[in-house]
Amino acid sequence: MDKVVNYYDLIDEDSRFSRNSRKIEFLTTTHVLNDVLPQQAKILDVGAGTGVYSFYYAERQHEVVAIDITPRHVSEIQKKCNEKGIELKAYVENATDLSRFDTESxxxxxxxxxxxxxxxxxDRNTCIRECLRVLKKGGHLAIAYINKYSVIPMLATRDPKFIRDGVIDKVVNQGVIVDGDADCFWTDAYFTSPNEIEGLLMDFDVITVDHIGTDGISHTIQEYVDKLEETEFNFWLSYHFQTCREKSILGISTHGLYICQKR
Structure with missing residues (x-):
């Protein structure tokens, strides 16, 4: 995971939700989770980045613990805690090892x-297993993933030199790109599909609660969504909320969110 840490050391993760086409993922995720979360829940934010979700829920009186593999991200969370006067614990940890935390906590x-x-x-199985281990019975796990069927359309609008057989095979058939490989357009990355993510979680005997496309096609057509004025964007967001569970839109959404309940 060193390559992933090095990548995130170089980018401004804090700005990720600054544009219309990107913040729709955050707005959709919180819109959905707010209907599932109990009042004053104890939340573990695994892979918290610089804490955008952690702070959102801590400010709403939930008890939040954040972990991230990138030390700079954790330092930024701790700095913001001091600036905001918010109590939020943050640790440098790997999502495949949550041994710091007790079972069902x-x-x-x-x-x-x-x-x-x-x-x-x-390692993916270990990550899911650890997330479920620290979750109380009846508690919920929300897992975000990148939909492999959205990647090639996205590359066509951003970096068409990667539209070639090798990249298509790695994304659609293998689901993995590796940093340093000639066909790698990001860093180490895993891509899956709505059906595959549901199948993966079913192996852990959980109860499906919800499954949504958190940005629909907004990320793919970012040039147009970013130009929407506030009123227009709010209408677009309303349309998106009404359609984000539609199977055809879920199938092309860049980011997906699967929510399940531990038996």
């Missing part, structure tokens, strides 16, 4: 980044 677990970058199947 959280009401809700958010895993919003790790699956993007865990390229080994056994």
């Amino acid at each position: 959280f009401d809700f677990v958010m895993c919003f980044g790790p699956l993007y970058h865990i390229i080994d199947g056994d």
Whole structure:
């Protein structure tokens, strides 16, 4: 995971939701989770980045613990805690090892980044197993993933030199790109599909609660969504909320969110 840490050391993760086409993912995720979360829940934010979700829920009186594999991110969270006067614990940890935390100690677990970058199947299973271990019975796990069917359309609008057989095979058939490889357009990354993510979680005997496309096609057509004025964007957001569970839109959404309940 060193390559992933090095990548995030170089980018401004804090600005990720600054544009219309990107913040729709955050707005949709919180819109959905607010209907599932119990009042004053104890939440573990696995792969918290610089803490955008952690602070959102801590400011709403939930008890939040954040972990991230990138030390700079954790330092930024701790700095913001001091600036905002918010009590929020943050640790440098790997999503595949949550041994710092006791079994069944959280009401809700958010895993919003790790699956993007865990390229080994056994490690992905370990990540999910650990998230469920620290979750109380009846608690909820929300897992974000990148939909492989959205990637090639996105590349066509951003970096068409990667539209070639090798990249298509790695994304659609293998589901993995590796940093340093000639066909790598990001860093170590894992791509899956709505059906595959549901099948993966069913192996853990959980109860499906919800499954949504958190940005629909907004990320793919970002040039147009970013130009929408506030009123227009609010109408677009309303349309998106009404359609984000539609199977055809879920199938092309850049980011997906699967929510399940531990038996």
